[in-house]
Amino acid sequence: MTQKVLPSNPLVAVSDNGAPITSDGGNVLLSMFLNSPVVSRLFNNVEFNVNRKNPRYAKVELFLQMLIQVIEHRLVYVQNMISQPTISRFLSHLTNEDIDELQELNRRIVFLIDERSANTELVLDLDSTYFETFGHQEKIGFNYHYLNVGYHPLIMTDALTGTVHQVSLRSGNTYTGNGATEFVQGYLSTSLSAQHQTIILRGDLDVR
Template sequence: MASLQEYGMNFNPRMKVNFEGGDLTSDAGLLLYKEFDQHLCGYHTDDHADDLSHEPLLIALMEKERLASQPTISRFNEKANFTTAKSLERIHEILQGRAYAIEPRDQFVLDLDSSGFATSGKQHGANYIHHYAQNGFHPLFCFDGLTGDCLRAELRAGNVYTSRQVVRFMGPVLERYQSWAPKALIVFRGDSGFFAVPGLFELAETKGHKYAIRLKANARLQSAAQAMANQLI
């Protein structure tokens, strides 16, 4: 009796490849691409570019004799400015619009959140973030709560509060979605870091959108909640 070897995918340990039947697919080759991406891509520092500039497979894929070196990439990054960032953001918006035009939806859930990005060295804007106990940036994000897609992101200094400039940040997102689907139900959610921003509530209510912002626990809130609970008993 011959035994067949089973292979596991590093990018997803729960996924196994064997020859025992079960769920079948004619597109299994995509797994090889994903596994390749897991092993070879995802280099996090510019220094990696010096080695990758002569990497034979990448050279073949890009049809180049040599790829960009670390100094070339650094010069490219140095030329990037506010206009570059806005252009990339506009491209992102156009792609979102095309995606929703293909699969129209009648409801959207937009999730607001912030995160801590650790940094090293003395990068401009990097500061100590008490919530994350690290030095870095404190970017603001908006995600599609139904698909997980990142809809917008904004890099901010590390020492700003969670809700800083959130009204200015969310305004264009809500307008864009309302133009795509005027009759759709639009709801946005956020944690307690966004509660103390009356302008955010006004933005939603003025445009007829729904929202759910978490309240931090406090004695007055608990007292009011207990009174309501007692009435239901």
């Protein structure tokens, strides 16, 4: 039987004796994964813009807990979970430089996935999706197809692994294929792994 102490909470230990675990066990494993040396090093290298006075939590801590809440909604931590107002303030203080850092973090994560994959063929799916918004959000627009206001982002995913490789946030009134050429060219020029001998791009976007 092996036993490990939870990095985020030394009062919690995980043992593997072959017995079934409860549904909360996934939260513990997620915490251990995010606190593993390789993964934590990725997040700690994100250089968020420092634009707050005397913050209680670093931006990377806020981002991690927000990510965990989205995935599992709750996690075993010694300290109290960060409140929703604090998370909202974190989101409102994100700058364009911070978003670029998160894009770079995603590229590094994708690269790690590629390194551990034996796939020499890369199949990229390019498509747009739509998100309705409420309230006064930045750069939203009315979409005549969905007949509401929101965002119309462009997304590139790996069809073989489901990994999201790149996202471009766009106003809701942006036509589905606008900017697709530059989006793809920018990705292909900076983010490809040398192991991919064959690259297939799939998409059904109209460009105007």
